[in-house]
Amino acid sequence: MDYREKIVHGDVGLPVAVYEITPEHLRYRMNIHWHPEHEILHVRSGSFRIRVNDVTYSLVSGDVLFIPGGAIHSGEPENCCYTCILTNLSELLKKNDACAPYAERLSDGSARVASLLNRADPRFSSLCEEMLAVHRAKSEGYPFELKGLVHLFFGRIFSGNHFFRQAAEAQSSKSSFGRMKSAIIYIREHYDSPLRLETLAALVDLSPNHFCRSFREITGQTPFTYLQQYRLQKAQYALKTTEMTVTEIAMHCGFHDASYFIRSFRETYGMTPKQFRRSTDTDQESTRI
Numbered sequence: 521m522d523y524r525e526k527i528v529h530g531d532v533g534l535p536v537a538v539y540e541i542t543p544e545h546l547r548y549r550m551n552i553h554w555h556p557e558h559e560i561l562h563v564r565s566g567s568f569r570i571r572v573n574d575v576t577y578s579l580v581s582g583d584v585l586f587i588p589g590g591a592i593h594s595g596e597p598e599n600c601c602y603t604c605i606l607t608n609l610s611e612l613l614k615k616n617d618a619c620a621p622y623a624e625r626l627s628d629g630s631a632r633v634a635s636l637l638n639r640a641d642p643r644f645s646s647l648c649e650e651m652l653a654v655h656r657a658k659s660e661g662y663p664f665e666l667k668g669l670v671h672l673f674f675g676r677i678f679s680g681n682h683f684f685r686q687a688a689e690a691q692s693s694k695s696s697f698g699r700m701k702s703a704i705i706y707i708r709e710h711y712d713s714p715l716r717l718e719t720l721a722a723l724v725d726l727s728p729n730h731f732c733r734s735f736r737e738i739t740g741q742t743p744f745t746y747l748q749q750y751r752l753q754k755a756q757y758a759l760k761t762t763e764m765t766v767t768e769i770a771m772h773c774g775f776h777d778a779s780y781f782i783r784s785f786r787e788t789y790g791m792t793p794k795q796f797r798r799s800t801d802t803d804q805e806s807t808r809i
Contacts, residue, residue, distance in 0.1 A: 534663050535611035536670055538655035539604040543597075546760060550595035551753050552704060552739050552746060557606040558626065559587040560673070562648035566600030571740045573697055577635065582645050584638040586677075588626065592697055592704075592738060603652050607670055619671070622678055634682045641680055647673050699724045700738050703731070707743070711750050712774045717743065751775060752788050759797045766793045 537557075541548060550570065561570070561584070568579040572593045577585060587593050589608075609623035625631035637644040647669055654665045677683055703720045720743055721731035735743050755773045758764060767778045775781035785793050 534666065535608040536666055537604075537606045538651055538666070539606075540601075540652060540655070541597075541604060542601050543599065546757065548597060549753075550593070550597070551749060552592060552594040552741070554590055554592050554701070555606065556589045557608045558589045559593075560605040560607075560648060561585045561587060562603040562605070562645065562652075564601045564603060564649075564652075566598055566602075568595055568597045568600050568602060570595030572635070574738050575635075576740065579636075582638060582642075583636060584644045584648055585635055586633045586637055588633065592701065594739065594741075603648060605648065605651055605670075609674070612667065612670065619674075622674065630685060631678075631683045632685070633677055634684070637677070637682055640682055641676065643676065644673065647676075696734065697738060700735060703735065703743070704739075704746075707747050708750060711747060711754065712772060714774075715747060747774075748784065749788075752785060755781070755785065755793065756789070756796065759793055769793070 535557075561568075561579075563579045563581055563583045563585075565581050567581075568583075570577050570579060570585065570593060572585075572587055572591050579585060609619075609626065613620050613623055622631075626633065634640060651666060651669045651673075654662060654669065702723050706720060706723055707715065717728045717731070721728045724731060724734075726734060732742060735741070735746075739746060741749070751773045755769050755775075758769045758772065759766075762769070764772065766782065770776075770778045770781035773781075775784070782792055785791075785796070789796060791799070
């Protein structure tokens with residue numbers, strides 16, 4: 521994942537993307553990120569602790585969380601299988617579409633969707649199951665079915681009054697989240713180099729102490745913890761997709777001590793980098809068979 525994701529979710533013809541995530545998925549842990557698309561997160565089994573901007577939710581099987589476009593979010597799943605459905609409503613709706621004013625209200629913040637939708641109406645969970653089933657089958661008429669389900673999902677949000685006006689104080693807090701994004705962007709662009717707290721704090725015009733407090737309030741992590749997590753995520757991806765040695769990957773990802781890198785990787789993922797690489801190779805062989 522990049523800071524603001526450069527991944528295109530869906531395409532112009534079908535601006536809806538469905539991702540089925542299991543513990544084996546490389547991006548199982550949700551690192552801090554954001555994207556312009558609205559996201560619907562459906563927990564199918566297990567539990568998921570997720571932070572959206574400065575609010576933390578503890579999700580269980582069946583829960584449906586709505587994450588508005590642009591929100592900073594990260595999460596830690598536990599024995600969890602979940603679905604992420606991302607949609608760009610401005611692309612989904614044509615010019616002069618009757619639904620466009622509703623999408624605009626979501627975009628400008630004048631309407632804010634209730635976060636835990638299924639707890640108000642269990643049909644939202646059923647709709648997520650249907651979207652996943654349609655995605656898996658991808659039968660003839662797949663775009664019609666998926667678009668129709670997305671329209672029905674948002675239609676139920678408004679018809680059921682599962683939204684409320686954005687409070688003035690919440691609107692003003694957007695600037696704080698926006699400022700912190702610049703620090704996150706800088707960390708992701710320079711993760712392979714030594715980073716100074718003073719440099720990050722200067723990006724958002726805060727003192728180092730105030731910056732650390734604000735960063736933790738918004739992301740739930742210290743800047744160092746986030747940097748460490750991001751470096752490990754990059755290392756995990758390199759282990760899977762390159763033939764670099766463990767030491768080379770450590771240096772490439774900003775760890776200047778291979779032993780420290782191996783120890784940190786094992787503490788985070790429960791295995792050494794070499795064990796992770798072997799498990800990945802085994803999975804790929806199984807897929808080919």
